[in-house]
Amino acid sequence: MELYLTNGHVVDSKNGIDETLDIRIKDGIIAEIGKALPVSENAEVINCHGLTVIPGVCDMHVHLRDPGQTHKEDIYTACEAAAAGGVTAVVCMPNTTPAIDTPETVAYILEKASTAKAKVYPIGAITKGLAGEELTDFAALKEAGCVAVSDDGKPVRNAMTMKRAIKRAALERLAIISHCEDLDIIDGGIINNGAVSEAMGIKGMARSSENYVTAREIFLAGEQKMPIHIAHVSTKEAVNFIRLAKSKGSKVTCETAPHYFTLTEDKLFSRDADYRMNPPLREQADVDAVTEAICDGTIDCIVTDHAPHTAEEKSDFFTAPNGVVGLETSLAATVTMLLNPGKITHVQLVDLMCVRPRKILGIDGGTLSIGAPADIAIFSETEQWTVDPEKLHSKSKNTCFKGMTLTGRVKYTILNGEIVYKDEEKEKQ
Secondary structure (H helix, E strand, O other), rough: EEEEEEOOOOEHHHEEEEEEEEEEEEOOOEEEEOOOOOOOOOEEEEOOOOOOEEEEEEEEEEEOOOOOOOOOHHHHHHHHHHHHOOOOOOOOOOOOOOOOHHHHHHHHHHHOOOOOEEEEEEEEEOHHHHHOOOOOOOHHHHHHOOOEEEOOOOOOHHHHHHHHHHHHHHHHHOEEEEOOOOOOHOOOOOEEOOOOHHHOOOEEEEOHHHHHHHHHHHHHHHHOOOOOEEOOOHHHHHHHHHHHHHHHOEEEEEEOHHHHHOOOOHHHHHHHHOOOOOOOOOOOHHHHHHHHHHHOOEEEEOOOOOOOOOOOOOOOOOOOOOOOOOOOHHHHHHHHHOOOOOOOOOOHHHHHHHHHHHHOOOOOOOOOOOOOOOOOOEEEEEEEEOOOHHOOOOOOOOOOOOOOEEEEEEEEEEEOEEEEOOHHHHHHO
8 A cells, every 4th residue: 555645845854855745655665755746546645735744753852651650651652642743753761660771671662662653762871770870881772772871850960970971872872861950959949940939939940950060061071072962951051051062063962842942930820730840941031042042053952851740740739740741742832933933944843853853863764765764744834723631642631731722733643654643633523
């Protein structure tokens, strides 16, 4: 069976494509791309008129909660959510139970993911048990299938340990990702330290926590002329450090998430823990700085930091764990806040969400080239929808975009030539 995508606005930054074309898919790969392609008898056809066709999104910062925390999420439900968001590749963080610090845990994840609706790429732990002390066996983790290492959520406190980890990762050709936070500086804070925390009488997280560790990682990597990837950038100062480092030739890359270019700390006045994440929502000046950094190329990737937690866990504002789900809203939020207002182009969107994450991690894909796997997202740039947590495919519903009207809706997601998601919402109305 062949699948034809006809009359879509096709965007492929790797091949310089940004025009109306047809795509023919056969045996799971892209077989032909061009104008007015002849359709084979008995082929399935998707009319993409009025829709945008891009390579499947790669989200390089996702918490699957599997193994060990599957009451929050599991590999299958996370990949269902991914498919609904146009995401065909998810890269999962190691703070599971047990942590992803052995080849056996990697094997479990890859075996379970083999039948899921997105491709799953594990990130191994930098230190055993995420304890920040003894380095894991990077070579063994890579051999097992890891594409990067990180102690995300429990940042490596000791600078010398992190320096050795940066060198070891470079030698093994593994990306190394830093969750830039100093827990001693945080000192029990739960929201951004600023006007809102002061008005609410709540202990805040000092922004120096993120800024200090961001600068530390840049210096540790730069001194060795080795790469470092900075996770979920949220402050204007961190943006400036990274921009300066890049201008000086440092091998630093970074990411941010939609909530950091969309929402501010004012959301915390609601005392709703679904607006608590780490790093926290910041001030408007930070939102502006992050947005500018996306537009000028300082920020390399848009990710979600998809972090599911149950309603019970999120019910108490003061004791709730940090984190929000985001796989189903990331593309739409980016279209709403950046693409449609003309702040970024279609080519930039594809670079930010499809190409650069894969390049940083050494993952294949992110292109609609002939012979490439047919991993594709098809979406409307104009259709509006209101985020209803109960309609999300994730087990957990802790979205900070709840009740918001977004513009941009995924209509189809294709994985290895198979349709793994089709928007049927309008048909139900």
